[in-house]
């Protein structure tokens with residue numbers, strides 16, 4: 001559905017030359033929810049502007065739904081852009097128009113008849129959960145409701161690809177979750193492809209099938225969300241993953257434990273998929289007759305399954321502790337020994 005081949009975007013300014021997108025190769029499948037994560041300046045906005053045809057690449061090819069964006073005529077680009085819609089961080093609504101009129105706006109531009117517009121708007125209002133608010137103005141809506149209007153408007157011309165540019169970054173955590181649930185429901189119901197850029201790993205974890213990590217214009221890591229959570233390879237990816245898996249107290253707790261208690265073996269466990277639901281730990285404790293002190297733990301849910309980390313202090317006979325760690329490993333639990341007595 002979307003293929004980027006050797007894509008570069010270079011900005012030449014009066015004083016320097018910036019490679020905002022650096023040799024990016026990427027394929028995004030039909031109906032996929034694909035996340036691009038990176039810190040500020042990584043090149044995410046430039047990449048999304050290339051995807052919606054607002055920028056042309058300096059070199060390389062971008063193919064979306066059969067259209068070669070880099071080389072198409074202005075007319076074909078307009079046609080291609082009919083298939084691509086965008087949701088913005090700050091909603092970009094028309095403030096003097098009602099909810100109904102905002103959603104209908106792209107249809108008006110496209111010359112769709114009033115009857116068809118009204119029918120479509122009614123469907124979309126229902127889909128995004130705004131029934132009863134059709135005649136409200138944006139200023140009368142909450143942030144989450146404004147974004148619902150933004151999403152309904154983006155869907156009005158039946159796009160095949162929905163691009164989301166930090167769509168939840170201006171919202172509080174609870175509202176963020178409700179908008180992410182809405183995007184998931186839309187992906188399930190309409191089967192359209194969603195590409196989102198974000199700097200929040202929570203967004204990736206909650207709704208994406210796959211993720212690409214961007215740094216200095218390059219995609220430095222890419223994979224299924226669960227795989228990336230389970231074994232991030234690059235340092236930057238580890239930092240993003242730790243946004244979720246590491247609570248503020250962990251480092252402190254570790255240092256405290258290392259300093260205060262020299263007893264036992266400190267082990268970090270990573271559970272993936274079904275393993276999180278199995279009583280692996282209680283079996284281990286019973287079988288090897290060791291004491292276990294839980295230092296820290298959490299579980300996250302991704303589209304591909306559950307993912308959890310647990311920091312344990314194992315206390316007991318050294319051989320038994322070693323066998324217990326081996327048992328965990330054989331049960332499919334990733335183990336990493338962090339410290340020994």
Ligand SMILES: Nc1ncnc2c1ncn2[C@@H]1O[C@H](COP(=O)(O)OP(=O)(O)OP(=O)(O)O)[C@@H](O)[C@H]1O
Pocket residue numbers: 011012013018019020038039040041042043044045046047
């Ligand atoms: N039109 C432009 N002219 C010159 N430089 C640009 C232009 N657009 C982006 N850049 C530069 O390209 C680099 C990537 O910027 P980009 O906005 O794509 O990153 P980003 O990951 O989206 O960050 P942010 O979240 O802060 O927008 C930055 O160094 C930026 O200054």
